Amino acid sequence: HVSVQSNWSMEPPTNLHMTDSPIQRFQLQRNVITFVKKELRKIDSVLNPDLTECTKSPPDEDKFALEAREATVKITLHILKCMKEQSLFDKLLQFHQIDACQQKLKSSLKNRSQCIFEGIAKQANPALLNKIYTELYITEGGIGEVNNEHEVRQIETASWTPETQETPIKCNDIFKALPGQNKPIRSVLTKGVAGIGKTVSVQKFVLDWAEGKANQDVHFVFPLLFRELNLIGKEQYTLEQLVYLFFREIEGFKLSNLEKFKVIFIFDGLDECRLPLDFRNNKRCSDITEPASVDVLLTNLIKGNLLPSALLWITSRPAAAKVRGFNDPQKDEYFRKRISDQCLANRIISHMKSSRSLYIMCHIPVFCWISATVLQRMLSDGESCQIPKSLTEMYTHFLIFQTLQMKDKYKELHHLDPHLSRNNILSLGKLVFQQLRKGFVIFYEEDLIECGIDVKDASVYSGLCTQIFWEEFGLYQKKVFCFVHLSFQEYLAALFVHLHWFTTQKPSSGLRPERSINLFHCLNELNDHSLVKEIQTYLHSGQLSMEVLSNAQWSALVFVLLTSDEGLEVFDLRKLFKSDECLFKLHPVIKASRIAILSSCKLMKKSCSALASVLESNPNVLRELDLSFNDLGDKGVKSLCSALRSPHCKLQTLKLEFCGLRRDSCSALVAALKSNPSHLKELDLSYNNIGNDAATWLLGLVPDCGLETLRSLFFCGITKEACAFLTSALSSKPCQLKKLDLSDNRLWDLGVGMFSGLLANPNCNLKEFRLERCNFTSKSCGLGLENSRLRALDLSDNDVQDSGMKQLMNSLKDPSCKLEKLRLSCCRLTDKGFSSLASALRSNPSGLKELDLSKNFPGCTGIMQLFTVLRENTALEKLCLDSCELTPDMCGLAAKGLSQSLNLKELNLSNNNLKDEGVWLLCLGLQDGSCAMKSLKLSNCGLTDSSCQYLASVLSCQSISVELDLSRNAISQQKEQFLISISNINLLF
Numbered sequence: 001h002v003s004v005q006s007n008w009s010m011e012p013p014t015n016l017h018m019t020d021s022p023i024q025r026f027q028l029q030r031n032v033i034t035f036v037k038k039e040l041r042k043i044d045s046v047l048n049p050d051l052t053e054c055t056k057s058p059p060d061e062d063k064f065a066l067e068a069r070e071a072t073v074k075i076t077l078h079i080l081k082c083m084k085e086q087s088l089f090d091k092l093l094q095f096h097q098i099d100a101c102q103q104k105l106k107s108s109l110k111n112r113s114q115c116i117f118e119g120i121a122k123q124a125n126p127a128l129l130n131k132i133y134t135e136l137y138i139t140e141g142g143i144g145e146v147n148n149e150h151e152v153r154q155i156e157t158a159s160w161t162p163e164t165q166e167t168p169i170k171c172n173d174i175f176k177a178l179p180g181q182n183k184p185i186r187s188v189l190t191k192g193v194a195g196i197g198k199t200v201s202v203q204k205f206v207l208d209w210a211e212g213k214a215n216q217d218v219h220f221v222f223p224l225l226f227r228e229l230n231l232i233g234k235e236q237y238t239l240e241q242l243v244y245l246f247f248r249e250i251e252g253f254k255l256s257n258l259e260k261f262k263v264i265f266i267f268d269g270l271d272e273c274r275l276p277l278d279f280r281n282n283k284r285c286s287d288i289t290e291p292a293s294v295d296v297l298l299t300n301l302i303k304g305n306l307l308p309s310a311l312l313w314i315t316s317r318p319a320a321a322k323v324r325g326f327n328d329p330q331k332d333e334y335f336r337k338r339i340s341d342q343c344l345a346n347r348i349i350s351h352m353k354s355s356r357s358l359y360i361m362c363h364i365p366v367f368c369w370i371s372a373t374v375l376q377r378m379l380s381d382g383e384s385c386q387i388p389k390s391l392t393e394m395y396t397h398f399l400i401f402q403t404l405q406m407k408d409k410y411k412e413l414h415h416l417d418p419h420l421s422r423n424n425i426l427s428l429g430k431l432v433f434q435q436l437r438k439g440f441v442i443f444y445e446e447d448l449i450e451c452g453i454d455v456k457d458a459s460v461y462s463g464l465c466t467q468i469f470w471e472e473f474g475l476y477q478k479k480v481f482c483f484v485h486l487s488f489q490e491y492l493a494a495l496f497v498h499l500h501w502f503t504t505q506k507p508s509s510g511l512r513p514e515r516s517i518n519l520f521h522c523l524n525e526l527n528d529h530s531l532v533k534e535i536q537t538y539l540h541s542g543q544l545s546m547e548v549l550s551n552a553q554w555s556a557l558v559f560v561l562l563t564s565d566e567g568l569e570v571f572d573l574r575k576l577f578k579s580d581e582c583l584f585k586l587h588p589v590i591k592a593s594r595i596a597i598l599s600s601c602k603l604m605k606k607s608c609s610a611l612a613s614v615l616e617s618n619p620n621v622l623r624e625l626d627l628s629f630n631d632l633g634d635k636g637v638k639s640l641c642s643a644l645r646s647p648h649c650k651l652q653t654l655k656l657e658f659c660g661l662r663r664d665s666c667s668a669l670v671a672a673l674k675s676n677p678s679h680l681k682e683l684d685l686s687y688n689n690i691g692n693d694a695a696t697w698l699l700g701l702v703p704d705c706g707l708e709t710l711r712s713l714f715f716c717g718i719t720k721e722a723c724a725f726l727t728s729a730l731s732s733k734p735c736q737l738k739k740l741d742l743s744d745n746r747l748w749d750l751g752v753g754m755f756s757g758l759l760a761n762p763n764c765n766l767k768e769f770r771l772e773r774c775n776f777t778s779k780s781c782g783l784g785l786e787n788s789r790l791r792a793l794d795l796s797d798n799d800v801q802d803s804g805m806k807q808l809m810n811s812l813k814d815p816s817c818k819l820e821k822l823r824l825s826c827c828r829l830t831d832k833g834f835s836s837l838a839s840a841l842r843s844n845p846s847g848l849k850e851l852d853l854s855k856n857f858p859g860c861t862g863i864m865q866l867f868t869v870l871r872e873n874t875a876l877e878k879l880c881l882d883s884c885e886l887t888p889d890m891c892g893l894a895a896k897g898l899s900q901s902l903n904l905k906e907l908n909l910s911n912n913n914l915k916d917e918g919v920w921l922l923c924l925g926l927q928d929g930s931c932a933m934k935s936l937k938l939s940n941c942g943l944t945d946s947s948c949q950y951l952a953s954v955l956s957c958q959s960i961s962v963e964l965d966l967s968r969n970a971i972s973q974q975k976e977q978f979l980i981s982i983s984n985i986n987l988l989f
């Protein structure tokens with residue numbers, strides 16, 4: 001529009017021909033055509049039938065780009081109307097309205113989500129989320145159980161759990177199915193302790209969607225806070241009205257067609273909900289236009305009655321995905337991002353790692369911020385006071401720091417009472433204490449009034465000390481109050497209780513062990529370590545006696561073990577007291593350990609009930625349990641099996657060797673594995689007389705469970721009849737079993753012969769097979785090792801003889817044979833058997849790496865043939881010729897092979913009458929070639945001091961350390977000391 005009073009129209013019109021070249025005009029023309037074509041392609045995709053996906057708009061479009069796209073759509077709508085294509089017109093118009101609505105929502109959510117207030121209230125300076133965001137560790141799992149454990153203990157337990165056992169999930173992938181999961185995900189519940197990062201994960205998810213970076217197949221995302229939904233009270237709304245209430249940008253857009261689109265509702269902070277979510281009794285509502293109270297709308301939305309196509313994400317403190325917060329590398333990453341002075345950052349990281357409780361709490365991002373706030377000030381200012389080492393000290397310094405900041409602000413506010421700080425802190429402590437007892441962690445105006453706190457004073461205080469107590473404005477600008485973190489609330493509540501109800505009365509002697517341990521945590525926070533140091537002194541001196549320990553000392557012992565710097569990876573009861581009573585007393589330590597070694601501890605069946613409670617507990621970190629050589633009997637093992645059925649039980653290794661098990665307990669064990677088949681990987685029932693029937697039940701279970709190692713049949717009284725069943729079980733369908741031990745069972749040729757076709761069966765995945773002392777002969781040695789997956793085979797103490805050796809070696813010659821370890825001790829082999837072995841090693845030199853031929857009779861010919869092959873660059877690394885009637889002359893034959901062997905690292909010639917002459921010949925071979933021996937065993941070989949001199953002269957020249965066994969020889973103490981003085985010789989006595 002031009003005014004008639006303007007002189008603009010008197011100017012000559014702009015002459016494009018004069019100002020622009022033909023090339024520029026052509027470029028302009030081409031760009032316009034390209035833009036229009038691109039937009040028309042989008043419009044064409046919209047007009048195609050069965051539209052289910054939203055078209056993607058470029059992120060961060062400016063105003064002119066948006067207007068240009070809108071103009072293209074309007075032109076197309078005009079043309080469609082002229083063409084009288086009403087259906088296409090309606091479809092494009094609907095899309096245009098949805099797109100416009102979506103862009104408004106994205107713009108609004110981007111403005112809400114792009115900044116984060118790290119531990120401080122919204123009056124302070126915000127930081128860009130994309131700049132400081134550290135990807136949190138979110139894991140899949142959980143079954144929606146109620147956890148009654150304190151959250152700090154949950155954080156501690158999470159720190160014990162190996163991360164490798166869990167599937168990490170990025171927040172943008174929260175609705176994507178994991179590998180192997182085909183069922184679409186409709187609802188996700190993420191849980192994690194307060195401050196762990198649940199809300200930040202939601203904020204990042206929303207921001208990435210709003211910026212067009214992720215989940216662009218989603219049409220609408222509606223994030224809602226429970227703390228704001230609480231403010232609505234009993235007012236009734238339709239689902240459409242509820243959405244309009246919080247997202248006014250889309251008001252006017254009809255949500256009645258939401259089922260056609262992909263929509264995500266995010267409900268953040270279920271633990272803060274004060275609405276009566278009664279899933280059983282709330283009325284059914286399936287119409288989004290039907291008015292109802294907010295709790296009715298939520299229960300029907302969650303159950304899928306209302307808008308069943310919508311995706312739901314709910315976050316809560318106390319389930320399918322769990323926010324683990326920062327892992328250890330991410331803790332360090334946070335401090336280095338937060339603190340620009342890297343030397344100071346490294347000092348803070350070192351200090352946090354030196355305190356176990358503080359470093360565990362650093363899983364929580366907001367605690368990292370509190371620690372950085374306190375330590376950065378203390379270390380930068382060079383304060384002489386002691387640096388905090390406990391949670392209590394850290395929060396006390398944080399409170400002092402914030403109070404000092406408030407006093408600086410107070411200088412400009414002379415009308416305020418100087419005692420406002422102390423009085424308000426104590427008033428807030430009272431508020432927190434009373435509300436925590438009710439289970440509330442956020443507060444509204446009515447809560448403050450109920451506790452006698454003036455809302456105006458609370459508002460002033462929150463303005464002065466924003467980093468402790470926040471005041472937020474929710475729906476209708478109603479005030480919501482909260483603290484920087486739940487643990488700080490608990491600190492204030494404890495401070496209030498301490499100041500008002502302090503007592504010198506000693507705690508009752510009848511406290512449960514868990515309560516007593518909590519008292520030690522309190523003493524630790526108060527830096528009172530006297531009783532703990534007393535117990536540590538006893539432990540280090542080895543003078544700890546179970547009979548003289550008081551209840552307090554038992555609790556102190558548990559506390560010491562739980563908080564040990566050595567960690568809770570392995571708990572070994574054998575190092576303490578071997579009894580049921582000790583196991584009961586140390587129950588919390590076992591519960592916190594990953595591996596529990598309780599073998600040979602004189603445990604009886606009553607201990608199994610205590611262990612069952614550990615395996616059934618949640619969370620449960622115990623993965624390996626060794627109960628071998630305890631008289632548990634059938635009853636004890638049955639009570640243990642009840643825990644193995646629990647979904648909380650994640651035990652991977654169970655050892656019950658020599659525990660008095662029989663048929664009934666094995667039956668209970670099989671039933672337990674059937675109900676929870678996926679976790680147990682290794683089972684040892686050796687030396688239990690379970691018999692054929694029980695062995696058959698167990699073997700029948702193997703193909704359908706996760707067992708990989710089975711030593712259940714070692715000396716278990718099974719016979720050849722079970723071998724047929726075993727062969728069928730391992731070959732009928734793919735099986736995970738990798739290690740099987742059938743040693744010390746009388747299988748005879750008939751039983752072992754049934755395995756001839758098993759190993760080559762494609763369903764059989766055995767990699768280690770032991771048949772030691774199974775009473776078979778050379779007739780059963782055709783095991784079919786070709787084309788098998790077997791890597792280790794033990795046939796020791798069977799009547800293999802040279803003929804059986806020939807059958808085995810024919811298989812070993814085949815390049816498809818992958819055998820790496822072979823034990824043939826005490827198999828009545830002579831020089832002929834050794835000849836077959838040499839031929840096989842020559843044909844397949846890259847195969848065997850470990851070979852045990854002890855207690856056989858090779859003779860000079862056999863030794864010569866074996867060591868001749870070793871000169872030909874075989875892969876053999878370990879060779880055992882213990883008790884093979886070797887003589888000094890044979891050492892000369894062996895020396896020639898050793899002089900040129902590149903791979904042999906361990907040689908065992910013990911219990912042979914080699915004498916000094918034989919060792920001298922061996923040393924000639926060792927010093928003449930490239931053999932770098934790492935272990936040489938010459939125990940009981942008739943040696944004297946002369947052999948020490950020979951060995952020292954050769955082995956001391958090696959660049960690597962060597963283990964030397966000269967036990968049970970006539971070696972003087974002086975020569976032993978001489979060998980010990982040589983740095984690279986590790987002498988075994």
